[in-house]
Every structure is written in structure tokens, then in C-alpha cells.
Amino acid sequence: MERPGGLAAVGGTSVVRLARLADARSAQVWVKLEGANPTGSYKDRMALSMIEAAEADGRLRPGQLVVEASVGSTGSALAFVCAVKGYPLRIVSSSAAAEEKIRTMRAFGAEVELVPSPHGMTPDLIPTMLGRARDIVAETGAFLVDQFHNVDMVTGYERLGEELLDQLDGRLPVAAFCSYVGTAGCFLGTSRALRKEHPELLRVVVEPVESAVLSGGPAGSHNIEGGGVGHEPPLLTAADYDEVVTVSEADAFAMARAAARTEGILSGPSTGANLVAALRLAERLGPGRRVVTVQVDSGLKYLSGRLFTP
Template sequence: MGREGLMGGLDAIGNTPLVAVELGGGPVWVKVEAANPTGSYKDRMALAMIEAAERDGRLLPGQTVVEYTGGSTGSSLAFVCAVKGYPLKIVSSDAFAAEKIRTMRAFGADVELIHSPDGITPRLIPAMVARAKEIADETGAFWTDQFNNTDMTDGYRRMGEEILEQVKSFDSFCGYVGTAGAFLGVTRAIKQRLPDLHRVAVEPAESAVLSGGAAGTHHIEGGGVGYWPPQLTRDDFDEVVAIPDAEAFASAREAARRHGIFSGPSTGANLAAARQVAARGRSVVTVQVDSGLKYLTGPLYA
């Protein structure tokens, strides 16, 4: 059997649980994506991007892969590339959780960090993008370029289909927006069966670009990149809810202590937004983006 027949942990991606939580108001369900192998829903997109590039010849056997990432995408790509045998170069930053950087390196990725002591600033992501492009141009590496990669969005459709298998009908979906891949993939799949779905995009209040505000510095990893994600249009959502850093952190801590949902601040933002929407009597599905194990050394659980 060739290596392609020995996918190991890749077979564990997806088919994650959906659990009900009581936030007040209408019913709320949470898709537990920490059940994926690296503890994040980014495993879905990493596999989709790599396998699509393999199929159409953009990625050749043994070719190096490069990406810019806050950490969860990098961890997922490092996992997928390790199993499939591709060297991986990552551009990240010390603005993100140390656990994520260590995870990428544990899977064998070569990680370059951009110093950003103030957190996720409007300048950080563009600088990471520019460096990843530079590496691709200099080395001939395959650049997954997650923000512009439509294979990434397609990779999340199955997540929407799983939700529909687990709860037959609901009113709203709340999702924190970074690349917008998960938000788009999930909502597009759901709207095929539930055309009246109310789609709520979630972003940090300190960098509320989708709400029409200015880019700013915040600490909710996984989104709020300071500019409009290129695959997202105004027709792709019905509402934006902006959640402050402090509320996202408090919501994540409450979810661990009250509901046993151990997560990071982006999940906290999702839950805070879901609480607002459920308070109107709506039934809501949202997402546990990743595991709280990725944030133990930072301020969230200090």
C-alpha cells in the first residue's frame, strides 16, 4: 500500500458532536470542533486546500508548502503535511498563543515569527502575508494563501451538512469571521435546506471593520484581521455582532466552568453573540472553534 492509502489521523477529521447549552432565551447548540485531531476546525480547511492542490497539480510530491497563520491553520497544515510528506514553512507571530507555535513545530513545520508585542494590530496580518508571498516567490513553494483560497471555503461545507444532520431546524447561525471560510462554507450548505437562515457574522469590537468601524488592535485570535476578507460580500450575512475582548474572554471562561466547553476567545465571542441572538427568542447554532488547551499559558486562563 502506498503512502496515499495510509492517512492515519486525517481520517479523524470531521463528524464532530453538537451539544445544547442554556444561555437564556431560545435554544443554542454548539458544534464541538475541538474534537478534530489538532483541536480546531481548521483541520477541515487544511485538508481541503492540500488535497485540492494535489488533484489539480498545483502541489507536487515533496514540494514545500508555505502559509501565514495565527496558529490554528498552521497547526492543521503542519498535521496534514506531516502525514502526507510535505515540508512546511509557516509565517506567524508572537502575538498568538505559544501553544499554537509549539504545535506547528511539533509536527515538523519551520516557523518564522514576526514580533508584535501589542497584539493583533492592523499591520500584523499584511506583514505576515507579504513575508509568506516572498518565501513562495524565492523558493517555489506552494502557497496555500488561505484568505483567497476557495478550496478552503469548500472544505467547511461538510461541517454545515453535519449540523443539519444533528439538528433538523433552527433560525440562526453565529460565526466568528477570520478568513470567512468557515462562515461561508457552513452557511451556504445550511441555506440550501433552510433558506431563511439568519446569518450572524461575529467580529471583535476593537476592530469592527465589518460593522463599518476602523481597524484596531485586539486579542481575539482567529479573526478581526483589520480588513474585509476577500471572499466575503455584504450579501453573505444578515447581521454583524461585535464583541469586546473582555466579553469574549469572560464568555470563554464561563463556558468552561458552566458548560464544560473548554475553548479559546473566538469561541467566547461566538457564545457571547449567540446569547444576544437567543435573547430575541431565536434558536441558534454556533461553534466551539478550538480547544482551550491552546491558551493555557496566555491571559485567558492565567
């Protein structure tokens, strides 16, 4: 299908092997560079998939207002997609989001409403944002994207897994895939595609130590945007993953900085969490195998925050 404008550039990102962070006695670690998508995030895949599916089945009418609650990258991606397709967009976001993400939404023409959250990602933040988004829908008759419950996002990420299968030769097995989870769309879509070719794939979800709900811990506050929202993702079941790895906010931030300075992979804290988890798995699994993860987004989204502050 021929897509207009910048939509044609979604997907088709490169995958690279870590050269310096991974130990020679460990499995190889490969990273899909999703920061190369038009808005600098893998969320472009899900935003496009959700909007196109809603268009196809009539849930979204031409010119209808679109509404979503997003801490950042989904909002940026929806703003991009809606701008090209001609839909007005209102995003309920938060002060917990990186300023670059908010500015990106507005640059594409979205109207953005911010919910204060001085302590970062807190357990009540997403429910508060969702409540406000639903109020707007009730007032306006808008289409609510509802990313946490929208199965069309998973379809958008299946192509990411298919790309990995095309890009990685079969000489070494893909032994494990790990991904930081918020909606869990990337984890579900990618792992399902990879398992078709690698049925023994170890599927590992990543979450913050500070809000380790999937591990049976309490919800808490942290600053690894994009996940650890304080509740289990509605579309993720226990049958969808094999284990959980927890990563501290401090380790995620440190790894994001290290990846930039040693591998040239400039990214945010959620990618840092992915890399911490991938390197732990690689050490455990040993040589002769591959561990795959994703660069969630570009570090250009975080330059005004404390991630890269000297």
C-alpha cells in the same frame, strides 16, 4: 475516500445544547464542538480541503515545499496535514499567537518564523506576514496556500454544515447561525449548507469591537485570535451575511471562562465571542427556535496565556 493516519479523524464532531448559559425564555443555543478535531480546531477541515484540492489539480507537486502565513490554528492544521502527506512546511506566524499553537506547528515538523507583534492582532500584522510568505515563495518556488483567497477552504467547511443538518432533528428550525470571521471560510461554508435546508436562516458574522471593520469602524488592535484582522475577508461579500454582531475582547474572554466553568466547554476567546453573539441572538429570537454556532478550538491551546490565569 480512505485517508491515511490521523487525517481520517477530521470532522464528525459532536454538537451540544447549552444547558446553563442560555435562558429558558430564549431560543436554544447549539454548539458544534470543533475542538475535537485532531489538532483541536476546525482549521483541520480547511487545511485538509486546501491541500487535497491543490494535489488534485496539480498546483501542489509531491514533496514540494508548502508555505503559509498563519497566526496559529491554520498553521497547526497545515503542519498536521503536511506531516501525514509528506510535504515540508514553512509557516510565517507571529508572537501574537498562543505559544501552544507555535509548539504544535513545530511538533508536527514545520519550520516556523515569527513576526514580532507585542500588541496582539494589529491592522498591519497579516499584511506583514503575507509579504514575508510571498518572499519565501519567490525564493524557493514553494506552493503558497494563501488561505484568505483560497476558495477550497470554503468547501472544507460545507461538510460542517451538512453534519449539523444530520445531527439536528427538524422539530425546531435553525433560525440563526453566527461565527467569528477571519478568512470567513467557516462562516461561508457552514451557512451555505444550512441555508439549503433552512432558507430563512439568519446569517450573522461576529467581529471584535476593537476592530469592527465590517461594521464600518476603524481597524484596531485586540487579542481575540483568529479574526478581526483589520480588513474585510476577500471572499466575503455583503450578500453573504445578514448582520454583524460586535463583541468586546473583555466579553469574549469572560464568556470563554464562563463556558468552561458552567458548560464544560473549554475553548479560546474566539469561541467566547461566538457564544456571546449566539446568546444575544437567542434572547432576541425567543423560544421555539435554534441558534447554532461553533467551538472554534480547544482551550488547551491557551493555558499558558492570560485567558485562564487566575
